Amino acid sequence: MTAIAENPETATRPRRRGIFPRPTKTTGVVSWLTTVDHKRIGIMYGVGALIFFVVGGLEALLIRAQLATPNGEVLSADAYNQIFTMHGLTMVFFVVMPLGAAFINYLLPLQIGARDVAFPRINAVSLWIWIVAGLFVYSSFLFEGAPNSSWVSYFPQALVGPDPAGNLAADAVAIQQSRTLFYSMGLQIAGVASLASAVNFIVTVLNMRAPGMTMMRMPVFTWMSFVVAFLLLFAMPIIGIALWQMMFQVRFAGPFFDPLNGGDPVLWEHMFWLFGHPEVYIMILPAFGIVSEILPVFSRKPLFGYSAIVFSGIAIGFLGWGVWAHHMFTAGLGPVADSAFGIATMLIAVPTGIKIFNWLGTMWGGQIRFTTPMLFAIGLVSMFTIGGLSGVTHSLVPHDTQQHDTYYVVAHFHYVLFGGALFGLFGGIYFWYPKVFGKLLNERIGKIHFWSMLVGFNLTFGPMHFLGLNGMPRRYYTYADGMGWNVWNAVVGLGALVIGVSFLIFVANIFLSRNNPPAGADPWDARSVEWLTSSPPPVHNFDQIPQISDNDELWYRKYASDDSGTPVRVAAGGADDENPGGPYGDKVSGKTAKELGIHMPDPSWFPLLLSLGLPIAAYGVFFEDRLTMTAFFAVGGILTFGSMLGWALEPSAEEHH
Amino acid sequence: MSTVDAADHAAADHGHTTNLGMSNEKLGMWTFIGSECLFFGAMIATYLLYLNRTNDGLTAFDVFDIPFTSASTFILLMSSLGMVLALDALQRRDMRAFQTWTLATALMGMVFLAGQMYEFAFFVEEGFKLETSPFSVSFFMLTGFHGVHVTVGVVMLVALWALSLRGGITADKHLETVELVGLYWHFVDIVWIVIFTVIYLIPVG
Numbered sequence: 070m071t072a073i074a075e076n077p078e079t080a081t082r083p084r085r086r087g088i089f090p091r092p093t094k095t096t097g098v099v100s101w102l103t104t105v106d107h108k109r110i111g112i113m114y115g116v117g118a119l120i121f122f123v124v125g126g127l128e129a130l131l132i133r134a135q136l137a138t139p140n141g142e143v144l145s146a147d148a149y150n151q152i153f154t155m156h157g158l159t160m161v162f163f164v165v166m167p168l169g170a171a172f173i174n175y176l177l178p179l180q181i182g183a184r185d186v187a188f189p190r191i192n193a194v195s196l197w198i199w200i201v202a203g204l205f206v207y208s209s210f211l212f213e214g215a216p217n218s219s220w221v222s223y224f225p226q227a228l229v230g231p232d233p234a235g236n237l238a239a240d241a242v243a244i245q246q247s248r249t250l251f252y253s254m255g256l257q258i259a260g261v262a263s264l265a266s267a268v269n270f271i272v273t274v275l276n277m278r279a280p281g282m283t284m285m286r287m288p289v290f291t292w293m294s295f296v297v298a299f300l301l302l303f304a305m306p307i308i309g310i311a312l313w314q315m316m317f318q319v320r321f322a323g324p325f326f327d328p329l330n331g332g333d334p335v336l337w338e339h340m341f342w343l344f345g346h347p348e349v350y351i352m353i354l355p356a357f358g359i360v361s362e363i364l365p366v367f368s369r370k371p372l373f374g375y376s377a378i379v380f381s382g383i384a385i386g387f388l389g390w391g392v393w394a395h396h397m398f399t400a401g402l403g404p405v406a407d408s409a410f411g412i413a414t415m416l417i418a419v420p421t422g423i424k425i426f427n428w429l430g431t432m433w434g435g436q437i438r439f440t441t442p443m444l445f446a447i448g449l450v451s452m453f454t455i456g457g458l459s460g461v462t463h464s465l466v467p468h469d470t471q472q473h474d475t476y477y478v479v480a481h482f483h484y485v486l487f488g489g490a491l492f493g494l495f496g497g498i499y500f501w502y503p504k505v506f507g508k509l510l511n512e513r514i515g516k517i518h519f520w521s522m523l524v525g526f527n528l529t530f531g532p533m534h535f536l537g538l539n540g541m542p543r544r545y546y547t548y549a550d551g552m553g554w555n556v557w558n559a560v561v562g563l564g565a566l567v568i569g570v571s572f573l574i575f576v577a578n579i580f581l582s583r584n585n586p587p588a589g590a591d592p593w594d595a596r597s598v599e600w601l602t603s604s605p606p607p608v609h610n611f612d613q614i615p616q617i618s619d620n621d622e623l624w625y626r627k628y629a630s631d632d633s634g635t636p637v638r639v640a641a642g643g644a645d646d647e648n649p650g651g652p653y654g655d656k657v658s659g660k661t662a663k664e665l666g667i668h669m670p671d672p673s674w675f676p677l678l679l680s681l682g683l684p685i686a687a688y689g690v691f692f693e694d695r696l697t698m699t700a701f702f703a704v705g706g707i708l709t710f711g712s713m714l715g716w717a718l719e720p721s722a723e724e725h726h
Numbered sequence: 727m728s729t730v731d732a733a734d735h736a737a738a739d740h741g742h743t744t745n746l747g748m749s750n751e752k753l754g755m756w757t758f759i760g761s762e763c764l765f766f767g768a769m770i771a772t773y774l775l776y777l778n779r780t781n782d783g784l785t786a787f788d789v790f791d792i793p794f795t796s797a798s799t800f801i802l803l804m805s806s807l808g809m810v811l812a813l814d815a816l817q818r819r820d821m822r823a824f825q826t827w828t829l830a831t832a833l834m835g836m837v838f839l840a841g842q843m844y845e846f847a848f849f850v851e852e853g854f855k856l857e858t859s860p861f862s863v864s865f866f867m868l869t870g871f872h873g874v875h876v877t878v879g880v881v882m883l884v885a886l887w888a889l890s891l892r893g894g895i896t897a898d899k900h901l902e903t904v905e906l907v908g909l910y911w912h913f914v915d916i917v918w919i920v921i922f923t924v925i926y927l928i929p930v931g
Contacts, residue, residue, distance in 0.1 A: 187750040268757045276744040276753055302757065306765035313867065314772070323856040323863030324781075325772070331779045331860045340768065714885065718894075 091719065092672045095608075103672035105189035106608055110196050111175030112505065115498075117200060118168040124207075125159035126572060128152050130565055133529075137562035139550040149546035150217035150231055151248075155206075157220030158252070161352070162259050163203045165486060168494045169355035170195075173270060173294040175505060179599035179606065180288045182279025182615050187272035189670045190716065191265050197680035198262035205684040206255035212691075213247035219544060221341055222252055224326035224334040228319060246319050247691060253315045254687040260305045260312070261683065267301035270294060279598075281617035285379070288597040289372060292379045293358030296386040297351050303390075304347040311340035320690055335400055342393035350389045352486060353453075354382060356493025357424060360446045363500050364428055366595045367443035368435025371621055374427040381420035381427075388417040398469045407466045414464035421457055425450060440593075441515030445496030448523055452488025456481055459534070474544070477537025483530040495522070495575070503588030507604045511585070514578040521571035528564025532557040590657075596621040602657050609662040609669055675716040682709030755906050759913050766917050769871060770924055773864040781859035789854045791845070792926050798841035799922050802876070805834035806915045809908045816904055819897045824904075825890050831911070832883035835876050842873050865925065872921055875914045882907045 092103040101109060131152050135143040144152060174192065178185055186192050209215045218226040230245040274295045278287070287295075315337070317323035324330035326337045365372045372378060394402060394410040402410075428450050437443070459481040463469045472478060495518075503509045537543075541554050548554055591600040600623055602611050619625050662669045686705025692698040746753060812827035846866070849855075856863050886907060889895050895904070 188754065264761060268754050268761070271757050272750050272753045276746050276748070276750050278745050302761045303764050306761050307768045310765060310768035310772070313871075317856065317863055317867060321856050323867070324860050325863060330857075331776075331781045333775070333860070336772065336775065340772075710881070717885075 092674060094672070100672065102677055103674055105185075105193050105670050105672055105676070107174050107178050107186050107189065107192055108505070108606065108608075108610075110192050111171045111173075113196055114167050114174055114199070115171035117196075117203070118164050118171060121159050121163035121167075121203060123572070125156055125164055126569060128156040128159065130569055132156060133562040133565040135546065136548070136558050138559070139548055139552070139555055141547050144546065146231070146546045147214070147217070150544075151215040153544065154216045154219050154222075154252075158206065158216065158256075160486070161220060161348070162256065163199075163206075165352045165490050165494070166263070167199055169297070169352065169490070170199075170266060172290070172355055172359065172494070172497055172501070173266075173297070176501065176599055177270060177273060177291055177294050178277070179602065179610055180291045180597055181274065181277065181282055182598055182611065182617060183273065183277040184610050184614075184667070185670065186269050187277060188269050190673055190676050191269050193673070193676035194679055195262040195266040195269070197677050198265070198683060199259055201680050201684050202255055202259035202262065205258060205687060206251055209248065209251035209255075212251075213244045216248050216252035216255075217245075218249065218252070221345070222249065222315070222337075223341075224318075224332075224337050225328070227252070227315065227337075228327060249319045250316065250690055253312045253319065254690060257309060257312045257316075258683045258687060260309050263301045264305040264309075267298040267305065270298040271302065274298070279614045279617050283617075285376065286617055286620045286622070288358075289361035289375070289378055289382075290355070290358030293354040293361070293382050296382050297354045300347045300351050300354075300386055300389065304344045304351065307340060308344035311337060311344065314340070316690065335397070335402075338397050338400055339393070342396045343390075346393040346396065347386075347389045349482075349485070350385055352490050353493075354385070356449060356490040356497075357382065359493045359497040359500070360428060360449050361424075362597065363442045363446040363496055364431045365621075366500075366593050367438045367440055367446075368432045369438075369594075370431055370435040371596075371624075372427070373430030373433070374423075375620060377423055378427050381423040384420040385417065388413065388420070392417055395464060395469070398466050399473045411464050411466050415461065418457065418461050418464075425454055425457075440499075441510070441512055441519055442496045442500035442593075444516065444519045445492050445499060448519065449489055449492040449496065452484055452492060452523075452526070456484025456486075456488055459484065472537055474542055475537035476533040476541050476543055479543050480530045480533035480537060483533070487530065488526060492522075495519075500593070501599075503592045504599060504604045504606070507587055508582055508585040509588045509592055510578050510582045514574060514581065518571055518574040518578060521567055521574060525564050525567030525569075525571050529561050529568060530564075532560050532564075536561075591623070594627075596624040598622050601626075603659075607657055607659075607662070609665065609667045612658050612660070612665055673716070673719060675712045675719060679709050679712035679716070682706065682712065749902060751902060751906060752909075755909050759909065762913065762917075766868075766872070766921070769864070769868040770920065773868050773924065776860035776864045779860040780862075783858040783862065784852060784854045785861070786865075786925075789849050789852055790926060791848075794841070795845065795922070795926055798838050799918065801834050801841075802838040802918055803915055805831045805838070806912050808834060809911045813901075813904050813908050816895075816897050816901060821890065821897075824895075825887055828883055828887045828890070828904075832880050832887065835880040835883065835911075839873060839876055839880070842869065846870075868921060869925070872914070872918060875917075879907070879911045879914055882910070 092099060094100040094103075101113070104110065131144060132149070135141040135149055174186070206216070216222065217231065227249045228245065230241060274287070274291065278284075314323075314325040318325045318327060318332070322330075324332040326332045326334050328334060361372055361378055391413045392410060394406055395414040398407050398410075432447075459477070463472070463478070463481065499510055499515055536554055536557050539553055541548065541552070548558075588604055590603050592604075593600075598615050598617065599606075601615055615622065658665070682705040684705070685708060686702050689698045689701025689705065692701065744750060744753075808827050808831035812824055812831060815821075815823035815827055849862075854862050856866055886895060886904060
């Protein structure tokens, strides 16, 4: 590019200096702390989420150890409440959501042929804010204990704790306050990260698609991420307000949810679920997108009903806002509200069913290769269908009234979120691992991982249906002998262990595959343009932005139809230098962005610094003493707003910009 | 310049060619404002829900001084005019007028905030506090969070003014920056029109 000409004005003026010299390192710890590259941010989201997955998984094992036998004594009632609450919070906010975000971060720019997201530094801010939010919530164990009112944190439990009759002494109230404040402020901080990501991804998709990449040529994963970004954009402010109200209620006695002073606990339920139900789709839609990418590749067929899949995803996004009160059928909203929300809930099964049948249609008559990613994708389709069917039973109000707050519900949402979202996300890990790290994972170990996870999963959550229908309530820390629940609880405990072992197999696979030979740019014979660039991709993603002329762009660069419609390879993969117009005509040269004259954003310290201000300010809320509280607010505020100012004025590391 | 080169350019730090023909920054601000509508919407809904839950404490009729708040509302709405004139001055490359109007806009915002602080202090003195009733806490939260938004806007305006004194704001480079601050500022004003109507102009009791 010759656009960068000497500007006489800037050439004579000395270069402006930032507060810090702008970091330029491309390797080492500092380069990761200051990176604004969407691919590195995606990797850090993924690694962070898997670390939290270990923590949340250990919490699950503790829960199952406590419940494996009647009158279990592994955990006290108080510890149990903290552990199951943290299990839920961790899995929702620090595992499934960020693991989805990891894929969106890494793949979305590659799939639309962009060099980065629209706001690379804001992207880094999202990552760091999410990390500090996780550390903030877990730091509660160092103080008065972790949140203990479950991830929904209904009032009045959130206010007075699980034992309102005996525990209203001043110190007990203070303990409960601290725990609920960790919930409120921790999720508040995490929400900022999600909101920033949402703005970033929406702008990226709308504004930064490669030439020819129309909206209806975007890969389905990108489409689903786009819908997720809108769900985040509108759901996060609602939970944000609810969490502020919770803070005012708990810390400053503003009676939002306190029925003794005129407040209404049902308001919290509405606000929470008006966020919480779209949140379900925020967690599952990225996995739907991943499956829609994997199934066509390993069925060797185009995705069946591309536009139906896209529009059903949009429909799920819209309908997701109209069904929140189906979580509240037992809250006493009355028959009219219950009927309306029951019908809306049944309706949402329609677009979901469309997706399922489209996936089946994609596999129908295909040349199926049962690779590990394919197995996980099929796992999602089958397990999510079971979870979806039990979901329909919740839309029937009388049915729901019976099974509410029993293990039947626990079974349902684990089939949806573990059997659905996590199976899809693991499939995605196996599918895109060669793109990210340049090496395939071991297929044999991967298959062992899949089958042990599938068996463990069904052993764990299948019997919960029976337990729930037999009346075993969720969230109880123990149960008496002779209720008829002993056998199934033992099976569930065994299943949980198998899931734990399956995760170890996955970790072993990563460890054992580190010396695998290079995978190449396109190891699966895939269809979308992220497979066009090298594995791993260079910082600038593509040497030349690809021109997109079709859905499944890469496929059409590799294959043409002969007279009978059978795909034929049009050019051999290796002949690029002689044949620049062939399928890999845009192959990556190995040159750096600078050598190619491509301008990439520089690394920066400010995203990390900015994020550190938020938990510091949040700790201020815990202090009764006005002076200490203000001091924390001031330090956190100066760090955050100072970073914003430094960010706004930060010069580029390059001479001209 | 071929289309491929144009796309290269668009994908770099500062987009010149984008799919929608609107810069990433402006599209981002509009997207964020869409989110802010839900933020204020959730608080307005709560306020309306708790309108009459006063716990036999002070009601809106007892505490609100509508003429006073109308005056500060007028000043806030006039600040939007100041913002428009500041942007217009920058477009005409009249830096002096730009500085004057930016500062004037910030000052009008500060007068509004001072009025709000006075109002809050007066209410608390009268016994209308956070813990009084669901009505009082909803009122404080809604108007208070609006005040926080105005404060952020004032900080941005003062920063623009201070930078422009040192020659850090130029019509060539920062027209859009000022436009974005303007978008935010107008949004905060428009939200206040809704809040003022809902809180002060709709009769309660």
